[in-house]
Amino acid sequence: MKKLLLMILLFAGLTGFKQSNTRRISGRVYDRADGSSLPGVTVKIEGTNTGTQTDATGAYSINLLNGTERLSFSFIGYKTKSVKPAKNNTLNVYLEAELHALEEVVVTGYTAKQKRDVSNSVTIIRGTSTVNGMQQLQGRVAGIIVSDKNSAVTLNSTRFAAMSWPLAVGDESYKNISENGFSDVKSNPLSTFSVDVDAASYSNVRRYINSGQLPPPDAVRIEEMINYFHYNLPGPTNNDPVAIHTELSSAPWNSNHRLLRIGLKAKTIDVNKLPPSNLVFLIDVSGSMDEPNKLPLVKASMKMLTEQLRAEDKVAIVVYAGQAGLVLPAINGNKKEIINNAIDNLSAGGSTAGGQGIKLAYRIARENFMANGNNRIIMATDGDFNVGPNSDEDMEHLIVKERESKVAISIMGFGMGNLKDSKMETLADKGNGNYAYIDNITEARKALVTEFGGTLFTVAKDVKLQIEFNPAKVQAYRLLGYEDRMLNKEDFNNDKKDAGDMGSGHTVTAFYEIVPAGIKDDYAVGVDPLKYQNIQPAPVANVSGEMLTIKFRYKQNNSSASKMNSVTVTDEPKNLNLTSADFRFAAAVAEFGMLLRDSQYKQHATFDQVINMAKAAKGEDQDGYPSEFIRLAESAKLLVKSELLSTK
Secondary structure (H helix, E strand, O other), rough: OOOHHHHHHHHHOOOOOOOOEEEEEEEEEEOOOOOOOOOOOEEEEEEOOOEOOOOOOOOEEEEEEOOOOEEEOOOOOOOOOEEEOOOOOOOOOEEEEEOOOOOOOEEEEOOOOOOEEEEEEEEEEOOOHHHHHHHHHHHOOOOOEEEEOOOOOOOOOOOOOOOOOOOOOOOEEEOOOOOOEEEOOOOOOOOEOOOOOOHHHHHHHHHHHOOOEEEEEEHHHHHHHHHOOOOOOOOOOOOEEEEEEEEEEEEEEEEEEEEEEEEEOOOOOHHHOOOOOOEEEEEEOOHHHOOOOOOHHHHHHHHHHHHHOOOOOOEEEEEOOOEEEEEEEEOOOOOHHHHHHHHOOOOOEEEEEEHHHHHHHHHHHOOOOOOEEEEEEEEEOOOOOOOOOOOOOHHHHHHHHHHHOOOOOEEEEEOOOOOOOHHHHOOOOOOOOOEEEEEEEHHEEEEEEEHHHHHHHEEEEEEEOOOOEOEEEEEEEOOOOOOHHHHOHHHHOOOOOEEEEEOOOOEEEEEEEEEEEEOOOOOOOOOOOOOOOOOOOOOOOOOOOOOEEEEEEEOOOOOEEEEEEHHHHHOEEOOOOHHOHHHHHHHHHHHHHHHHHHOOOOOOOOHHHHHHHHHHHHOOOOOOOHHHHHHHHHHHHHHHHHHHHHHO
């Protein structure tokens, strides 16, 4: 017996009580030339698939498995750097721009469906070329690996120079956007649309640019680009759930035009006073999610959300692959260990019965419905459904029917190469939820921790705006973005017409570009006189300084009847340099979106103007996102220049 006890103690001493060599390394990555931080740098443990990315401020953190490994830092346009951390757990790294010539570049084609299988198409291009040459290839070949002796960059889909984009890029799908044009005020005095608080387009565009590619034009939704950022708008001072603000100046891309900013700010509810939540985590565990940037990132994201839950909240977990199933019946939010264990045990494999999963999630949400609470499904997926009804139209019909249960659905999109953006946008838009694209753990933290209340807790439902323009002051106008949120003028007063919701603390910005009366302009073109109707122009009743009137409707969270407020805007534009920093920064983002879309209305827009205006308006930049935007604009400028060179 003594010998047995001695052996147990000896074994424990060699195993269970052995001191772990694991340690956590943190730091920042900078550009050696100018000292600026580098977001999106890939940090990996050499010889493994374990890695992370730097966040918007260039910061990273990673666990070394035995404390002795080397770390590799790589970023497109920079030399890859291998570093062995010293005893200090802080490691800051400076990367140098890649300037060497490539003696031989090998381009290897991949099939769209089987991204791991190399196709038979291999092209070898010889000659002298800098890193810009790599970007030129990225602008001409879809689904490529560009490599030399020192580096390799894997791309799933790229932009074809001088060609229009199809609906699907590689195996990704985006809704076709028919850009809003200018409307003549005399024939169309009213403009009506629904708000949109989604921000998925910006993080998806960021993913493309950080991969050395320009995004497909239909992936660029200007309103989502603008509304990704936080703006300092005052909230409502009365019992209304939403406050409205306006600002008028000249358009940066055409000084003869006016640019009107309409800003909405929802009231902010203290997290401790938020109503209880009935949540269903709906997680795609099909085979397409078996990628490092999919299911593992989903798990980490859901654990972040779990940490925000309280004892009065409830959460259930539904998964789907070939079939849907209930992994965890609804339990209280303070049972975090049980919830996290259920998340940890998930694995990917099989086909994708997304519709079946959605139906089961709604059923579980209805069974645990909280009459005075927040009832919501949080769906994590790449949108690649392939079993049962799976088209965008099928999903729209399903969600429109299910939303009658008063359960909202929010979508978190993951992955690349087969991302079904169009389907996920439809699910969120029709399901009274929001849509975020999660490309890294920092984005997950932004959506599920920093913006927790806005993501999950609605304070104003069916928020709609209708703008009436005064023809004495305005010839023509156009709304930037919101193409899939346009409404008929009759929809504004129809309380049965669905519109966008706003969550706690949400801000919404919309821009109108306005052609003032009396300006000779190609965009203020009317129609020929009618042949069969002799319609006399109606007298202009309002000849005051009013340029327009904005009406906006919303419903309180517990009401089915809407309320309406209105404000007027006079024709007194500020000098652009005297506008708020928020106005100028948001205008820079809008201009950037027009350039990425190669909009027919971009006029005198330039990347240099975007960059300079954003730099002057970024302010203190506490969260690092404005600085990240500036770097994206600088990278996009180089990518566009590279494309132009490749077409000559």
